[in-house]
Amino acid sequence: MPDELVRAESVTKVxxxxxxxxxxxxxxxxxxxxxxxxxxxxxxxxxxxxxxxLMMGLQTPTSGRVEFDGQDLNKLPARELRTxxxxxxxxxxxxxxxxxxHFSAIGNVMEPLRLHERGDKESRRxxxxxxxxxxxxxTGHAELYPRQFSGGQQQRIAIARALALEPDLLVCxxxxxxxxxxxxxxxxxxxTDLRDRLGLSFLFISHNLAVVxxxxxxxxxxxxxxxxxxxxxxxxxxxxxxxxxxxxxSAVLPxxxxxxxx
Amino acid sequence: xxxxxxxxxxxxxxxxxxDGAEPLTAVDGVSFDVRRxxxxxxxxxxxxxxxxxxxSVxxxxxxxxxxxxxxxxxxxxxxLAIGDKELRKVRGRDIAMVFQSAMEAMNPTxxxxxxxxxxxxxxxxxxxxxxxxxxxxxxxxVGIPDPExxxxxxxxxxxxxxRQRAMIAMAMVTEPALLIADEPTTAVDVTVQRxxxxxxxxxxxxxxxxxxxxxxxGVARYFCDDAVVMYAGRVVERAPMDRLLDDPRHPYSVGLLxxxxxxxxxxxxxxxxxxxxxxxxxxxxxxxxxxxxxRAELPRCATEQETLxxxxxxxxxxxxxxxxx
Numbered sequence: 309m310p311d312e313l314v315r316a317e318s319v320t321k322v323x324x325x326x327x328x329x330x331x332x333x334x335x336x337x338x339x340x341x342x343x344x345x346x347x348x349x350x351x352x353x354x355x356x357x358x359x360x361x362l363m364m365g366l367q368t369p370t371s372g373r374v375e376f377d378g379q380d381l382n383k384l385p386a387r388e389l390r391t392x393x394x395x396x397x398x399x400x401x402x403x404x405x406x407x408x409x410h411f412s413a414i415g416n417v418m419e420p421l422r423l424h425e426r427g428d429k430e431s432r433r434x435x436x437x438x439x440x441x442x443x444x445x446x447t448g449h450a451e452l453y454p455r456q457f458s459g460g461q462q463q464r465i466a467i468a469r470a471l472a473l474e475p476d477l478l479v480c481x482x483x484x485x486x487x488x489x490x491x492x493x494x495x496x497x498x499x500t501d502l503r504d505r506l507g508l509s510f511l512f513i514s515h516n517l518a519v520v521x522x523x524x525x526x527x528x529x530x531x532x533x534x535x536x537x538x539x540x541x542x543x544x545x546x547x548x549x550x551x552x553x554x555x556x557x558s559a560v561l562p563x564x565x566x567x568x569x570x
Numbered sequence: 571x572x573x574x575x576x577x578x579x580x581x582x583x584x585x586x587x588x589d590g591a592e593p594l595t596a597v598d599g600v601s602f603d604v605r606r607x608x609x610x611x612x613x614x615x616x617x618x619x620x621x622x623x624x625x626s627v628x629x630x631x632x633x634x635x636x637x638x639x640x641x642x643x644x645x646x647x648x649x650l651a652i653g654d655k656e657l658r659k660v661r662g663r664d665i666a667m668v669f670q671s672a673m674e675a676m677n678p679t680x681x682x683x684x685x686x687x688x689x690x691x692x693x694x695x696x697x698x699x700x701x702x703x704x705x706x707x708x709x710x711x712v713g714i715p716d717p718e719x720x721x722x723x724x725x726x727x728x729x730x731x732x733r734q735r736a737m738i739a740m741a742m743v744t745e746p747a748l749l750i751a752d753e754p755t756t757a758v759d760v761t762v763q764r765x766x767x768x769x770x771x772x773x774x775x776x777x778x779x780x781x782x783x784x785x786x787x788g789v790a791r792y793f794c795d796d797a798v799v800m801y802a803g804r805v806v807e808r809a810p811m812d813r814l815l816d817d818p819r820h821p822y823s824v825g826l827l828x829x830x831x832x833x834x835x836x837x838x839x840x841x842x843x844x845x846x847x848x849x850x851x852x853x854x855x856x857x858x859x860x861x862x863x864x865r866a867e868l869p870r871c872a873t874e875q876e877t878l879x880x881x882x883x884x885x886x887x888x889x890x891x892x893x894x895x
Contacts, residue, residue, distance in 0.1 A: 351759035352730070458846045459616075488615035489785060493829035493842035515760065518831040522840070545833065559760040560833045561788030565816050 312375075313477055313509050314340045314363050314396075319372035321358055332358040334533040335372070340477065345503060345510040347524030347541065349517060349556070355533040356513050360479050363511060364396055365389065377476075394424055394473035401482035403462035407454040413440065413465050414450035420472045439468040443498060460491035467498065471506070478502075479511045484519060492519075499523060517560055521545055529553045575603040575643075576779040577627070577748055582640035582650075584619075584626045593636070594850050596622045598803040600640075604748065609770075609780040611790040611811060613826070614800035617847050620783045623800070624750050626650070628667065629657045644748070662689040666741035668770075670753040672733035676725040682709070682736055683721045689744050708739040712769050731762040738769055749773060752783045767793050787830055791815055796883065799823050802848050802858035804875070809884045820886040821863045857888065865890055 321333040333355045340346045340363075350356045361367045363374055365381035374381045376392055384392070397420075400406040407416050417436040421427065427435065437447050443464040445457075454462055463483060470478055480499075484492040496519065502508060503523075514520050520527055521541055528538040529550065537550040548554045582600045585593040597619045604610045612620045625631050627642045627649055642649040645664070649657060666689075669675035676685055686705035690696055696704065702721070709717035712735040725733055734754070741749055751770065755763040771793065774780055784790050790797060790811060797814045799807040799822065807820040818824045828841035845862040848854055854861050860871040870889065877887045 351761065460846055488847070489787075489826060490615060490829040490843040491846060493831065493840050494844075496831065497840055497842055516831075517760075518833045518835065521833055521836050522831055541836075545836075555761055557833065559764055561764070561786075561792045562834075563787040563791060563815055563827070563830055563832050564835075565812070 311342045312339050313342050313344075313377060314338075314511070315375045316359070316363055317373050317375070319359070319362055319369045319374060321355075321362060321367065322370045331533050333362065333369075336530070336533075336535045337372075338363070338528055338535065338538070340509050340511050342476070342509055343507050344526065345512055345524045347520035347527040348511060348513045348530065349515065349520050349527060350530035351515060351556075353532075354530040356530050357481055359530065360398075360481055360511060360513055364398065364479055365392075394420070395475050396477040396479065397470035397473065397475040399463070399466055399470050399478060399480040399483045401485050403459060403466045403486070404454055406466050407462060407469075409454055412451045412453055413445065413457065416454070416465055417469045417472055420469060424473060426473070436468070436472065439471055440465070442471070442502075443468045444494075458491070460487055460494060463487060463491075463495055464498065467495075467502075471502070475508070477509045477511065479513075481513045482515070483512075485514065485516065496522060517545075517556065529556070574605050576606050577604045577781075578641070578643040579603075579623070579627060580641045580643070582623060582626055582642065583638045584622055584631065585636055585638050586632075587634045587636065588851075591851070595853070596635070596803055596850060597626060600798075600800070600803070600805050602798050602805065602808065604779040604781055605795075606747075606779050607774055607777045608796065609774055609782055609794040611794035611797040612781060612783045612800060613785065613787065613790055613797055613814075615785060615826075615847055617802075617850065618800040619803040620800055621752060622803075624667075624752060624781065624783060628661060628665065628750065629654060630661075659693070662746075663693045663695070663744050664746055665748045665750065666744065666746040668738055668741050668749065668751040668754045670756050672730075672737040673725065675737055676733070676740075678725055681722055681724055686721065686736075686740050686743055689740075693744065695744065704743055705739070708743040709736065711742065711772075712736070712739045713765065714739070731758050731766075734758050734762070734766055735769065738766070742773060745776075746778060748779045748781070750781045750783075753785070754782070755789055756784075756786070763789070764792075787815060787827070788832065799826070802853055803850065804858065804887060806859065806888070807884075807886045809881075813881075813884065819880055819884075819891045820859075820888050821865050821890070822859045823886075825862075 316338045319333055319336050323330045323332055348356050362369050368382050414436045417439050418432045421432040440450055441447050445464050484495050512523055524541045527541050527544045529536050531552045537553045548557055580601045582597055584597040585595050587593055600623050614620045626637050637650055687701040690701040706717045706721055714720050714735055755766050782794055794811045797809055797811045798805045801822050807823045818827050825843035843862055848858055856872040857875040860866040875887050876889045877885050878892050879885045880891055
C-alpha cells in the first residue's frame with residue numbers, strides 16, 4: 309500500500325467566463341501522504357482554493373487526474389464516490405456560513421452521521437457529544453444554535469462536524485483567517501492536537517505564512533494557477549528557491565524584534 | 571492635553587440603546603493623543619471598541635448609539651460638541667478615513683473622478699477643473715498607472731489592490747491633517763500590503779497624523795510610532811510601539827503577543843489566551859480581562875481597575891504592573 313493518500317497529476321482547470329477563459333489551475337501535481345500536513349500558500353486568485361476542490365473531487369479537472377487512495381475520483385461511479393466522501397472532509401474560512409443556522413450545535417455535528425446512515429439516533433447523539441467535547445465545546449451548550457456561539461467556537465463546531473465521519477483527510481481552507489489573534493492560536497493548538505491524536509492528514513490552505521510554517525510538514529506555493537515551489541517546510545522558509553516565494557517571504561512584517569526574520 | 575497633539579480624545583464614552591435592556595457601553599472612558607506626522611495604532615480584537623471609538627470621533631455612529639461623555643479636541647474645538655453641521659466641514663477636509671474594503675467604501679455607481687473630486691468641490695476648496703487636476707495627481711501619487719484614463723473608470727473595473735490605492739487617493743486629495751485608517755491592509759495580499767503602507771507613510775512624512783486601527787501587530791510595528799491596546803471598550807495599555815511589542819506589560823497585551831504566530835517562530839511555544847472576549851452585555855466587573863487572566867487576584871481584580879504610569883508615554887490598566895517594577 310503506497311503512503312500516498314491523495315495525488316493530483318498534471319491537473320488543469322479552465323473556467324469559461326464572459327471575459328474569456330481563465331486557467332485557474334495550470335498543470336499542477338501535488339501529493340498528500342498519509343499522516344502528513346501539506347501547506348498550500350498563495351495570494352488571492354492564485355488557484356489554491358480551486359486546487360483544494362479538485363483534490364476533493366468537488367470539481368472536475370479540465371485535464372489531468374486526481375486519485376484518492378488509488379482510485380480516480382473522476383472515473384468513479386457516483387455510488388462509489390459516495391462511499392469515499394466520508395473519508396475527506398472540509399473546514400472553511402467562515403464558520404457561521406458553513407454551519408446550518410437552524411440546526412443546533414449538536415444537530416450540525418449529527419447531520420453527516422445521519423446522511424451516511426451511521427448508527428441510530430441515540431448513538432449519533434453520543435458520538436456528537438464526544439466530538440464537541442474533543443474540540444473543546446462545553447457539552448452543556450450542545451443545544452444552542454450557531455449564532456449563539458463566538459466565531460472561534462463556531463469554528464470548533466465546524467471542525468467537530470468535519471471529524472464526525474472519521475475522515476483520513478481534512479482539507480482546511482483558511483480556517484483561522486476570520487478569527488481574532490487569541491482565538492486563532494487556540495484553533496491552531498486544536499489542529500496540532502487532533503493531528504497527533506487522530507493521525508489525520510491535512511491539506512492546509514492559507515495566505516498566512518506563519519500559520520503554515522507552524523503546522524505543515526511540507527509546503528507548496530502557488531502563483532497565478534501554477535505551482536512555483538514545493539519543499540519541506542524547513543527548507544522552504546530557510547532557503548526559498550523561487551523568486552515569487554522569496555517575494556512572499558520578504559513581504560512578511562515581523563512582530564518581535566528578535567524574531568527569526570530580522 | 572499635550573501641547574503637540576493634533577487630536578486629543580479624553581474619557582470618551584459611547585453607549586448603544588437596546589430594546590428592553592440597559593444601554594450597552596461599547597466605549598468606556600477611552601483617552602489618547604495623536605501627534606502631527608506620527609501614527610498611533612489602536613490594537614484590539616473584534617468587539618474591543620476600536621471602530622466605535624473612531625466612529626464616535628468622526629460623528630458617523632449608527633442611530634442607536636449615543637456619546638455619553640468625553641471630549642475629542644481637534645484644532646482647539648471639541649468634535650463631540652460642535653454639532654453635525656460643523657463636523658461636516660471637518661470631515662473629508664481636515665479628517666479623512668480609509669476603510670478595510672474599498673469595494674464597500676466607494677460608490678459603485680460613480681466614476682473615480684466623481685468620487686475623488688467630491689470632497690474638494692463640496693468643501694469649495696477649488697474649481698472643477700483644478701479639482702480634476704488634483705484628483706489625477708492623487709491617483710498618480712498612489713501609483714495608479716495612466717491616471718488620466720483611469721479616472722474615468724468605475725471601482726469594479728480595478729483590481730483589489732488598485733481599488734485600495736484609489737480609496738487612499740480619495741482620502742489624500744484634500745491633504746487632511748488627520749487620517750483614520752481602519753484595517754487598511756487586511757483585505758489586500760501581502761505583497762501589496764507593504765506598498766499600501768509605504769503610501770500612507772508618505773502622507774505621514776508630509777505631517778499628517780494617522781490613527782491606524784489594526785489587529786495585525788506586524789503592520790502596527792512597521793507603520794506606527796505609538797500604540798494603545800483596547801479590550802472590552804477600555805484602553806488597557808498605552809506605549810511607544812516598539813516597547814509594547816518587545817516588552818508588553820498588561821497581562822492582556824502579554825497574551826496577545828503570546829498568541830501571535832509569526833514566520834520564524836515555529837519552535838516558539840504557542841500561548842493562547844483561554845476563553846474569549848466578553849459579551850459587552852455581560853462585561854465583568856472590575857478589570858474586564860480578569861476572568862481570562864492567569865495573574866488575576868480576587869477580589870481586587872473583580873472590583874477595581876487602576877491605571878498606572880510605568881514610564882515615559884507608558885501606562886497600563888493593571889495594578890499588578892506595579893509589582894513587576
